[in-house]
Amino acid sequence: MKDLDAMPVIAKITARNVDVFYGDNHAIKDVTVDIGDKAVTAFIGPSGCGKSTFLRCINRMNDTIDICKVTGEIKVEGSDIYDPDVDPVQLRARVGMVFQKPNPFPKSIYDNIAYGPRIHGLASTKADLDEIVEYALTRAALWDEVKDRLTAPGTGLSGGQQQRLCIARAIATAPEVLLMDEPCSALDPIATAKVEELIDELRENYAIVIVTHSMQQAARISQKTAFFHLGELVEQGNTDDIFMSPQDERTQNYITGRIG
Amino acid sequence: MIQLAIIIVLLLAATSFILGRGKARSLAGANQVSLHSRPVYHGAYGAIWVAMAGIAAISLAAGLGASIIESQLMATIIEAAPTASNIQRELVLSDAIALASGDIASQEDKLRLQIADSYASLEATRTWVTAFIGIAAAVATFMLTLRQISLSWRARNRSERIVSYFLWGAAVIAILTTVGIILSLMGETLNFFGKIDWQVWKYLFGLNWSPLSGVQSGEMDPDKVGAIPLFAGTIMITIIAMLVATPIGLLAAIYLSDFASPRVRSIAKPMLELLAGIPTVVYGFFAALTLGPFIRGAGESIGLTVASESALAAGIVMGIMIIPFVSSLSDDVINSVPQSLRDGSYCLGATKAETMRLVVLPAALPGVVSAVLLGVSRAIGETMIVVMAAGQGANLTANPLEAVTTVTVQIVMLITGDTEASTAAGPAFTLGFTLFCVTLLLNIIAQRIVNRYREMYD
Numbered sequence: 001m002k003d004l005d006a007m008p009v010i011a012k013i014t015a016r017n018v019d020v021f022y023g024d025n026h027a028i029k030d031v032t033v034d035i036g037d038k039a040v041t042a043f044i045g046p047s048g049c050g051k052s053t054f055l056r057c058i059n060r061m062n063d064t065i066d067i068c069k070v071t072g073e074i075k076v077e078g079s080d081i082y083d084p085d086v087d088p089v090q091l092r093a094r095v096g097m098v099f100q101k102p103n104p105f106p107k108s109i110y111d112n113i114a115y116g117p118r119i120h121g122l123a124s125t126k127a128d129l130d131e132i133v134e135y136a137l138t139r140a141a142l143w144d145e146v147k148d149r150l151t152a153p154g155t156g157l158s159g160g161q162q163q164r165l166c167i168a169r170a171i172a173t174a175p176e177v178l179l180m181d182e183p184c185s186a187l188d189p190i191a192t193a194k195v196e197e198l199i200d201e202l203r204e205n206y207a208i209v210i211v212t213h214s215m216q217q218a219a220r221i222s223q224k225t226a227f228f229h230l231g232e233l234v235e236q237g238n239t240d241d242i243f244m245s246p247q248d249e250r251t252q253n254y255i256t257g258r259i260g
Numbered sequence: 261m262i263q264l265a266i267i268i269v270l271l272l273a274a275t276s277f278i279l280g281r282g283k284a285r286s287l288a289g290a291n292q293v294s295l296h297s298r299p300v301y302h303g304a305y306g307a308i309w310v311a312m313a314g315i316a317a318i319s320l321a322a323g324l325g326a327s328i329i330e331s332q333l334m335a336t337i338i339e340a341a342p343t344a345s346n347i348q349r350e351l352v353l354s355d356a357i358a359l360a361s362g363d364i365a366s367q368e369d370k371l372r373l374q375i376a377d378s379y380a381s382l383e384a385t386r387t388w389v390t391a392f393i394g395i396a397a398a399v400a401t402f403m404l405t406l407r408q409i410s411l412s413w414r415a416r417n418r419s420e421r422i423v424s425y426f427l428w429g430a431a432v433i434a435i436l437t438t439v440g441i442i443l444s445l446m447g448e449t450l451n452f453f454g455k456i457d458w459q460v461w462k463y464l465f466g467l468n469w470s471p472l473s474g475v476q477s478g479e480m481d482p483d484k485v486g487a488i489p490l491f492a493g494t495i496m497i498t499i500i501a502m503l504v505a506t507p508i509g510l511l512a513a514i515y516l517s518d519f520a521s522p523r524v525r526s527i528a529k530p531m532l533e534l535l536a537g538i539p540t541v542v543y544g545f546f547a548a549l550t551l552g553p554f555i556r557g558a559g560e561s562i563g564l565t566v567a568s569e570s571a572l573a574a575g576i577v578m579g580i581m582i583i584p585f586v587s588s589l590s591d592d593v594i595n596s597v598p599q600s601l602r603d604g605s606y607c608l609g610a611t612k613a614e615t616m617r618l619v620v621l622p623a624a625l626p627g628v629v630s631a632v633l634l635g636v637s638r639a640i641g642e643t644m645i646v647v648m649a650a651g652q653g654a655n656l657t658a659n660p661l662e663a664v665t666t667v668t669v670q671i672v673m674l675i676t677g678d679t680e681a682s683t684a685a686g687p688a689f690t691l692g693f694t695l696f697c698v699t700l701l702l703n704i705i706a707q708r709i710v711n712r713y714r715e716m717y718d
Contacts, residue, residue, distance in 0.1 A: 066521075091609075103603070105619050
């Protein structure tokens with residue numbers, strides 16, 4: 001991790017003065033943050049601090065909630081994603097997301113992975129599609145386990161396999177950013193270890209943002225950490241710095257277990 | 261008088277409740293926890309028994325009294341008119357009872373007036389005795405239950421057991437009614453099959469339906485009880501109805517569940533369900549008086565001959581009737597597809613339409629199929645619309661512009677027609693039983709599909 005910290009950060013996502021309102025509730029207050037490419041950024045903080053809400057702003061999933069209003073500026077690769085010309089549907093193909101609870105479609109393993117590529121026309125022949133599916137499953141470290149039963153339903157896999165299937169599904173649409181909302185909270189320790197290992201490998205190709213409740217997990221897999229508290233971004237920086245020498249008293253209290 | 265007795269019994273029950281509760285409370289004194297049952301159970305136990313004993317005694321005494329009086333009066337009549345027939349004697353008795361209660365009798369003579377006199381006095385005695393017995397039984401129970409109250413008396417368990425018997429009784433009544441109806445259907449069906457010399461295949465596969473044509477000679481002609489035209493008509497109208505109801509209902513459900521704004525949904529959904537509240541009789545004359553002539557006119561303008569009572573008109577209106585049924589059931593299953601599946605699809609860059617078509621609908625399909633099957637079983641059993649709009653003649657045709665008849669229409673015709681009930685009942689019950697079997701089968705299939713679908717997500 002150290003050598004990576006020394007590298008200059010290329011910002012993939014830049015957020016400036018972002019506020020989010022749920023009706024009268026001011027959920028995110030003036031958040032400004034840069035998220036680097038080819039690195040894992042962890043959002044930590046106590047429950048209800050707004051870290052998942054902010055994550056959902058990056059692929060505009062908050063658009064599906066009627067009372068939610070987002071102000072400020074979020075840019076991916078330099079282009080404003082809240083620009084009226086931007087279609088959230090296209091944005092979401094570039095910014096993949098993995099959820100807290102594995103949510104494979106009630107389809108075969110193959111069809112789960114092929115879903116995105118089919119919609120976006122990424123494969124012109126069956127062979128191309130097969131290749132994409134194999135690539136995505138291999139990247140998600142699931143290929144060896146399921147290659148003999150691609151037609152079996154995705155819902156029949158174990159929890160950890162289902163979550164890796166969902167990661168593979170996200171990878172298959174060739175995104176630039178992967179958002180993960182507590183991807184390991186429904187998994188046992190062994191499955192968690194596998195998913196963490198996978199995230200570490202995926203880092204070389206994607207900008208990964210992960211929301212987590214586990215500070216150990218944040219310390220293990222992330223290079224950058226941002227600490228949220230009551231809707232504010234309290235502190236951000238290199239993961240080692242945040243955990244070793246936090247500048248803010250609230251960060252100090254959270255990572256030592258006094259709040260949250 | 262008897263009404264008064266019932267009121268007194270109920271008052272006694274209420275008193276028993278208050279006194280029982282009070283006694284239990286004062287027995288326990290400062291230490292209320294020492295009571296096995298809460299005071300209210302002690303009260304309730306007494307009240308239930310008092311009411312049951314009083315009302316049972318009253319009905320028993322009243323019934324017994326009535327039959328005693330009747331046999332006594334009959335004896336008097338037989339003595340006075342030994343030559344009269346049984347029917348004449350019964351007429352005398354009913355006339356006398358009518359005279360005694362001030363109604364109009366078929367004739368008045370000395371015997372009738374005499375019987376009426378003794379009936380009046382006996383009846384008065386019966387009323388008094390009944391009321392007395394009822395109140396006495398209630399009072400006795402009252403004393404008994406009140407005396408039983410003690411700290412360790414298990415009033416809660418006992419009163420709960422009585423209540424559970426009542427609940428059991430209610431369930432049994434519902435079940436027995438169903439069983440009774442099915443048994444009587446089966447009995448009449450077998451009876452009918454006996455009349456056509458057990459040529460059941462002639463009923464199931466015959467092409468000629470005119471069951472009452474041989475009634476004058478008291479015979480049922482096995483060659484004229486073929487139900488195929490009726491079932492063909494039923495199936496044709498059902499298919500037309502489902503061709504209307506399935507797409508409209510399903511598309512409405514899709515719109516309401518995923519595309520409509522909450523405001524539109526909150527208005528449109530109750531409006532759609534209002535359709536289900538329209539009496540079928542209204543749909544029926546809408547089909548017969550508005551849509552039927554319209555279709556005939558439209559058909560004639562392009563040179564088609566359309567009967568004014570056509571399968572098409574009845575089927576379309578029946579389809580409209582079934583729309584809310586299909587849409588509200590489909591809406592439920594579409595809504596029960598987890599939001600996480602939709603989110604997963606949106607996050608892969610799918611549009612709402614793609615998500616609906618590729619994820620939500622396939623997941624909801626078993627539920628939608630069962631909604632449609634339930635709609636079919638409603639269409640098959642629907643009566644009023646087809647009676648008014650489909651026609652009466654058993655006509656085997658595949659042309660939806662002609663008049664056809666359905667199973668339910670024929671049942672209505674048989675039962676409401678002026679043929680004697682005992683003759684018409686055979687074919688009517690048989691048709692009813694066949695219909696029952698078909699809808700039962702459809703409901704079982706639909707239920708199975710729904711169950712399998714539930715297992716997928718739970």
